[in-house]
Amino acid sequence: MTDAVKSWIEERRTIHRDGWTGKWSWSLNNRDLATLRATGGHVDFDLIRDDVFRGSSEVLDEIIDAHNVTVPRALNALEQVLEVHRRAVDIFEPSEFCAACSTDQRTAGWPCATVQAIEGAINE
Structure with missing residues (x-):
């Protein structure tokens, strides 16, 4: 978060x-x-x-x-x-991917669409 x-x-x-x-x-x-x-x-x-x-x-x-x-x-x-929906950790360091949205076949960038939507609503 x-x-x-x-x-x-x-x-x-x-x-x-x-x-x-x-x-x-x-x-x-x-x-x-x-x-x-x-x-x-x-x-x-x-x-x-x-x-x-x-x-x-x-x-x-x-x-x-x-x-x-x-x-x-x-x-x-x-x-x-x-x-x-948190930032994934890659060998002891935060990565640029969402842990929930990423799979073995596809990575989803951080912040993901879910986090962006929440931040957008809060910052309105």
Whole structure:
């Protein structure tokens, strides 16, 4: 995995970890106000603000799912893909080939198309 991608993943993990800790949840206080909760804190979330509808309580389900499930799984998946698509080692030295994409019959350059696509998405 390249240093830039490794740094990006670690930054996202730090941001995720340094926010509220633990699993997030929410409860509806009344028709217009819900409360987001997590270990160490809570915040009121107005479903309606300045007479503008901000979304139904289902929006909170999506926020909770993103924090509790999607972000951690996505970062883990990204890291696992990059562990497989790594620079091959040739007699104690890094080579210019991808270990996952290269075969006995064909070598794939480093960084491979998979790593380039990930780097491109991160650097957008």
